[in-house]
Amino acid sequence: MMSKAITIAEAQRYDAHTINEIGIPALVLMERAALATFNNLLNDDFDLSRVVVVAATGNNGGDGIAVARLLHIRGIDVEIYLLGDPAKATPQTSQQLKIANYYHIPFTTDLNHVVNATLIVDAIFGVGLSRDITGKFADAINAINAADAKTVAIDVPSGINADTGEVMGVAVVADSTTTMAYNKIGLLTITGKQHSGTVHVADIGIYAQDHLEHAR
Numbered sequence: 001m002m003s004k005a006i007t008i009a010e011a012q013r014y015d016a017h018t019i020n021e022i023g024i025p026a027l028v029l030m031e032r033a034a035l036a037t038f039n040n041l042l043n044d045d046f047d048l049s050r051v052v053v054v055a056a057t058g059n060n061g062g063d064g065i066a067v068a069r070l071l072h073i074r075g076i077d078v079e080i081y082l083l084g085d086p087a088k089a090t091p092q093t094s095q096q097l098k099i100a101n102y103y104h105i106p107f108t109t110d111l112n113h114v115v116n117a118t119l120i121v122d123a124i125f126g127v128g129l130s131r132d133i134t135g136k137f138a139d140a141i142n143a144i145n146a147a148d149a150k151t152v153a154i155d156v157p158s159g160i161n162a163d164t165g166e167v168m169g170v171a172v173v174a175d176s177t178t179t180m181a182y183n184k185i186g187l188l189t190i191t192g193k194q195h196s197g198t199v200h201v202a203d204i205g206i207y208a209q210d211h212l213e214h215a216r
């Protein structure tokens with residue numbers, strides 16, 4: 001069990017090192033992140049009757065769009081509520097949108113679909129959150145928090161600063177969070193814990209020392 005917790009800068013550095021020095025493509029890391037989240041969704045007691053993935057256009061969104069595809073292939077009723085301009089998506093998230101479109105996965109722009117979901121996946125922001133959340137992003141987070149459905153956050157509950165645990169304007173209150181590679185120090189704070197719920201640390205092939213660290 002990797003009990004270490006890291007900062008945003010470390011997460012970004014390990015990510016870049018794995019992609020650029022070791023040579024594991026970003027899309028492979030994204031697929032592993034999505035598979036880990038997908039498996040947590042299937043293994044925990046969630047009602048998957050009507051799933052809505054709320055995604056933005058960064059790589060956190062890409063993780064979520066890939067989770068939506070995995071659920072769709074499994075025959076689960078899933079929709080994507082996309083925030084932001086798909087034309088501005090990262091290369092990996094653009095690729096995930098292409099794959100989602102191949103499968104004709106439905107997109108919704110109706111926040112009532114989020115409110116009426118039986119399970120919500122939070123794929124808005126992860127470690128790339130860099131300022132207070134406002135506007136449509138804040139509206140979506142308020143809808144997520146107003147919904148009866150349980151919420152699973154990808155990597156970081158959106159709106160939580162993964163270094164300090166502070167709420168950046170508004171933040172998702174998740175029942176469970178699947179965080180990549182290592183826990184994040186902000187999720188160990190009181191506010192971080194309140195917003196993360198049960199934290200699952202996903203081994204996606206990113207290691208601080210180029211190999212899986214074994215408990216001493």
Ligand SMILES: NC(=O)C1=CN([C@@H]2O[C@H](COP(=O)(O)OP(=O)(O)OC[C@H]3O[C@@H](n4cnc5c(N)ncnc54)[C@H](O)[C@@H]3O)[C@@H](O)[C@H]2O)[C@H](O)CC1
Nearest residue numbers: 015030058059060125126127128129130131132133155180
């Ligand atoms: N590190 C890993 O092990 C892996 C991480 N993955 C996932 O990638 C995200 C980080 O992705 P990134 O594109 O860097 O940023 P985000 O998706 O978190 O943020 C998107 C984007 O949003 C903009 N932004 C920031 N703050 C705001 C705001 N308040 N309002 C509006 N827009 C905002 C900013 O431009 C950001 O770039 C990580 O969390 C993981 O989920 C990989 O997929 C797998 C490996």
Ligand SMILES: [K+]
Nearest residue numbers: 122125156158
């Ligand atoms: K998130």
